[in-house]
Amino acid sequence: MTVKKTVAFSKHSANLFFHILTQCNLSCRHCYINPEQHGKTRVPLETIKAWLDVFSDGSAATNLIFLGGEPTLHPDLSEAIKYARTRGFGSITVDTNGYLFHDILARVSPEEVDFFSFSLDGATRKTNDGLRGEGSYDACINGIQKTVSAGFAASLIYTVSRANLHELKFMPALLSDLGIERFFIQVIGLRGKATRSHEGDSLQVSRSEWLQAIPPLAQKIARQGITVSYPKVYLDAEEKFECAGRVAQNYFIFPNGRVYQCPLCEDLPIHSLKLKDNQLIRTAKLNESDLFELNIPEGCVMNKLIQPDNSSYTLGGVPEYKIGCCLLKEELKPQ
Numbered sequence: 001m002t003v004k005k006t007v008a009f010s011k012h013s014a015n016l017f018f019h020i021l022t023q024c025n026l027s028c029r030h031c032y033i034n035p036e037q038h039g040k041t042r043v044p045l046e047t048i049k050a051w052l053d054v055f056s057d058g059s060a061a062t063n064l065i066f067l068g069g070e071p072t073l074h075p076d077l078s079e080a081i082k083y084a085r086t087r088g089f090g091s092i093t094v095d096t097n098g099y100l101f102h103d104i105l106a107r108v109s110p111e112e113v114d115f116f117s118f119s120l121d122g123a124t125r126k127t128n129d130g131l132r133g134e135g136s137y138d139a140c141i142n143g144i145q146k147t148v149s150a151g152f153a154a155s156l157i158y159t160v161s162r163a164n165l166h167e168l169k170f171m172p173a174l175l176s177d178l179g180i181e182r183f184f185i186q187v188i189g190l191r192g193k194a195t196r197s198h199e200g201d202s203l204q205v206s207r208s209e210w211l212q213a214i215p216p217l218a219q220k221i222a223r224q225g226i227t228v229s230y231p232k233v234y235l236d237a238e239e240k241f242e243c244a245g246r247v248a249q250n251y252f253i254f255p256n257g258r259v260y261q262c263p264l265c266e267d268l269p270i271h272s273l274k275l276k277d278n279q280l281i282r283t284a285k286l287n288e289s290d291l292f293e294l295n296i297p298e299g300c301v302m303n304k305l306i307q308p309d310n311s312s313y314t315l316g317g318v319p320e321y322k323i324g325c326c327l328l329k330e331e332l333k334p335q
């Protein structure tokens with residue numbers, strides 16, 4: 001049996017997405033990292049510690065995710081993880097492409113890292129490597145196997161696009177073989193490289209493709225005992241729309257000190273917060289937080305601005321459905 005629920009936004013917990021560098025050994029076709037906007041430097045260990053202090057209140061309610069670029073390219077990631085453990089974060093996750101540089105598995109323990117979260121964008125070598133680069137499939141699979149063998153918990157992120165939608169049907173067996181505990185389905189969006197090349201347009205899946213494929217697949221995987229999460233994306237007319245920027249606490253930190261509350265804003269210099277002299281300060285208006293306050297019948301304002309084709313209208317010009325916040329997830333938990 002599985003239990004499905006929409007994970008409501010909570011004011012009582014926070015998620016800290018900490019990009020400790022933007023450098024990466026891969027060059028994925030839809031990478032959302034934008035060094036022009038996010039900086040090209042590596043955050044020094046002392047600064048990582050200072051910024052973690054800014055966001056840790058010891059209440060164990062903040063989930064910390066280390067990302068990049070490829071975070072294991074940072075030589076001090078293990079020290080950053082150990083420090084974060086002392087600061088009382090509720091959970092610590094490392095998002096990785098699987099190369100696991102700097103012998104990271106030997107330098108941290110399963111008590112220190114709750115999850116290593118791997119990115120794989122195809123069930124086969126051909127499809128994944130077509131999107132993420134030659135050799136990346138084998139590196140990811142090997143990385144997962146080493147991680148699970150070393151006693152760590154592993155999760156997997158699959159970004160759905162036109163290029164790999166057809167391979168989702170192979171994922172239930174692959175996830176079981178690999179010993180994955182949580183599966184995150186993402187939807188490709190027009191961010192980062194996809195925007196700059198306009199390639200995202202052709203990779204985006206339609207509403208009917210998404211609705212036909214994703215919910216049934218998630219059910220199937222959850223019945224195997226794996227927790228599955230996927231973005232809700234489309235809200236029915238009667239469903240309440242909420243913008244996470246207004247009602248939740250999500251912080252996306254970048255090496256240049258920018259702190260966004262909405263991932264769809266990250267290609268623009270409209271961050272609402274910034275870290276300056278190791279203090280978190282508000283930026284001048286106008287910024288993303290002014291957009292969060294707008295109420296439009298289409299739902300998410302940023303979606304309307306950067307991905308207007310996701311909406312559809314009746315002949316009378318009324319939106320047929322609302323686009324939910326990109327941070328709103330459906331979660332299926334095995335019972």
Ligand code: SF4
Nearest residue numbers: 024026028031069097
């Ligand atoms: S592994 Fe991640 S950071 Fe690196 S290129 Fe791919 S999407 Fe970008």
Ligand code: SF4
Nearest residue numbers: 243245262300325326
């Ligand atoms: S994705 Fe849309 S709804 Fe979610 S925080 Fe950004 S602007 Fe708000």
